[in-house]
Amino acid sequence: MNRHEFQVLSSRDIHVGRVVGLRLDQVSMPGGQTAGREVVEHLGAVAVVALDDEGQVVLIHQYRHPLGHRLWELPAGLLDVDGEDPQVCAARELAEEVSLAADEWATLVEVAASPGFTDEVVRVFLAHGLRAADREDPQGDEEADIVVRRVPLAEALAMVMRGEIINAATVAGILAAYAVETGVATARPADAPWADRPTAFAKRQR
Template sequence: MEFYEETIKSTSIYKGNVTEYIVEDVKLPNGEMSQREIVRHDGAAAVLPFTKAGELILVKQYRKAIDQLSIEIPAGLKDKTDGDGLETAKRELEEETGYNAENWKFITSFYSTPGFTDEFLEIYEATGLYLAENPLSLDEDETVEVVVATYDEAWEFYHKGLLRDSKTVFALFYWKMKKLERELGK
């Protein structure tokens, strides 16, 4: 069977600052017609910033989409001025936390929710953190609080339901994997 859906018609129903909402009429592989609701997104980058003491820098903010506080790794949207995801990650780390980093490592990238959006997220690890002399300002619509968490504290946030977004849950399991590898001497 061929796994391809041919777009017959595509209609933009709303274009905002961050996303565009598209409705597409598609022809399914079996010849039937269907409709897809798609959220187009410019992409984003996120950072796992580790202190010299091995703690993780997180940010606490209110997320209206879920109507609750959320504790997350620093992240943000790619700007038109960003050449790549690493530039986005560096900018967002400084804007949201006031930190820069000496060392950067690409970890992974993935589509956040390909069932309805093309948002592509790149994740980096940052070490050798230091406070920026004149850090970049937060976006006008952002209110965040920096949270420095140990491994156990981060997992406690998860179990309390404060840390639930996909990129940060990934970060926790990445951290767990790194910890296990160190313990096993790999």
């Protein structure tokens, strides 16, 4: 069976900002029609399920302006350093946000945030062997207000199921980590291939 090939016939920029870009693509549709599709380009990001020796996951409580309140999330950050390996980025964010380093790393899942309109994909890592790491105190923005808390992984899962954790990468990471830690699933290597890592917005900055 031959399936339709969705071709981009034209594309124009609507907005190009510091973290995202918005473009409008004209795309060929089945039956010969053309439709406009708004696409939010994103740098991509990483997040970390950091588990200590007691089986507790490190969470942060951080203000998110689009929702207008603070969310419980995993330590995370943008892939905003050109050429930086995702696991190296994850280690840097873990140190910057919660003053921790980890000796063991694995890949849990990739999460497409909302593929109907954005190419943002987040890779979630699993980190074991936690130890203290130095970090500079944040001077501004939302990170200056971060609260750090360690929660038993089972309690974090319960928080997801109660709707107390709604950040997509955090939800997926906690579910995946619970599956791995209980032997239901197996994590991938930290350097596993990442086919859907966003590239469009990063290319604009080069």
